Amino acid sequence: MNIALLGYGRMGKEIEKVAIQRGHTIVHKIEGDISSYNFTTVDVAIDFSIPSAAFQNISHCIKHQIPVISGTTGWLEKYDEVVNMCEAEKGAFIYASNFSLGVNIFFEMNNYLAKMMSQLEDYKVSIEEIHHTKKLDAPSGTAITLAEGVIQQTNYNAWKLDEAANATEIPIVVKRIPEVPGTHEITYTSSVDSISIKHEAHNRQGFALGAVVAAEWIQNRVGVFTMKNVLNI
Numbered sequence: 495m496n497i498a499l500l501g502y503g504r505m506g507k508e509i510e511k512v513a514i515q516r517g518h519t520i521v522h523k524i525e526g527d528i529s530s531y532n533f534t535t536v537d538v539a540i541d542f543s544i545p546s547a548a549f550q551n552i553s554h555c556i557k558h559q560i561p562v563i564s565g566t567t568g569w570l571e572k573y574d575e576v577v578n579m580c581e582a583e584k585g586a587f588i589y590a591s592n593f594s595l596g597v598n599i600f601f602e603m604n605n606y607l608a609k610m611m612s613q614l615e616d617y618k619v620s621i622e623e624i625h626h627t628k629k630l631d632a633p634s635g636t637a638i639t640l641a642e643g644v645i646q647q648t649n650y651n652a653w654k655l656d657e658a659a660n661a662t663e664i665p666i667v668v669k670r671i672p673e674v675p676g677t678h679e680i681t682y683t684s685s686v687d688s689i690s691i692k693h694e695a696h697n698r699q700g701f702a703l704g705a706v707v708a709a710e711w712i713q714n715r716v717g718v719f720t721m722k723n724v725l726n727i
């Protein structure tokens with residue numbers, strides 16, 4: 495496949511390595527205005543840019559019939575607009591807050607645990623995420639997906655940074671520590687015990703591999719998909 499990288503920072507560089515190992519070619523490494531690039535030979539675009547650029551990058555690809563994978567977090571207020579655009583243009587699009595296989599399994603564990611805990615009123619849930627100090631958004635996209643999973647299965651109806659204002663809010667505690675690639679932990683606490691599940695990325699390879707696998711999977715497909723479709727879980 496010929497791949498355009500939209501964003502050539504920490505993730506763009508990691509994706510380049512994985513893509514080349516899997517026999518693909520990087521045709522563009524785009525760090526700014528996408529509109530001046532020629533996409534004639536591009537099979538798929540992979541966007542790991544910045545929150546303020548993701549919508550423009552994704553829209554450009556959809557309007558030019560280029561399948562697009564986005565891992566950029568912090569732009570999701572425009573997700574529904576992208577979905578409508580993709581359907582209208584018969585494009586192909588996947589967003590995932592986290593492309594790693596491990597985290598996608600962890601999402602399923604989170605849903606399962608939340609369903610069980612929904613019966614047990616003594617337990618209060620909280621989420622902690624730890625990332626490197628260069629991260630622009632907080633809470634992480636992954637922490638938001640985890641909170642949404644809990645909300646779907648329980649009586650919680652919102653998440654809140656740091657401290658919950660009431661019993662139906664899930665507190666998300668954010669920590670920034672140099673070089674941490676991404677750690678997420680969900681804890682249910684009662685007066686007698688605590689139950690936690692945790693995912694800790696050791697590096698960025700898992701995110702990059704998942705994004706390239708998604709780019710391979712979306713070839714010749716039309717629609718809006720998730721990593722559940724790609725991984726068939």
Ligand SMILES: NC(=O)C1=CN([C@@H]2O[C@H](COP(=O)(O)OP(=O)(O)OC[C@H]3O[C@@H](n4cnc5c(N)ncnc54)[C@H](O)[C@@H]3O)[C@@H](O)[C@H]2O)C=CC1
Nearest residue numbers: 501502503504505525526543547565566567591592593701
């Ligand atoms: N979904 C997932 O699995 C993962 C998502 N991420 C997310 O991916 C994004 C990128 O993360 P990193 O690579 O660590 O950040 P980074 O800061 O290293 O790279 C972002 C790059 O985007 C470039 N950029 C700025 N404006 C741009 C534009 N208009 N078009 C294209 N590129 C532009 C910057 O120059 C920079 O090189 C973040 O939103 C992060 O949260 C990161 C890791 C995994």
Ligand SMILES: O=C(O)C1=N[C@H](C(=O)O)C[C@H](O)C1
Nearest residue numbers: 567591592629634635636676
């Ligand atoms: O910015 C990062 O680094 C990461 N961002 C994603 C997120 O916001 O969840 C995924 C991963 O945790 C790394």
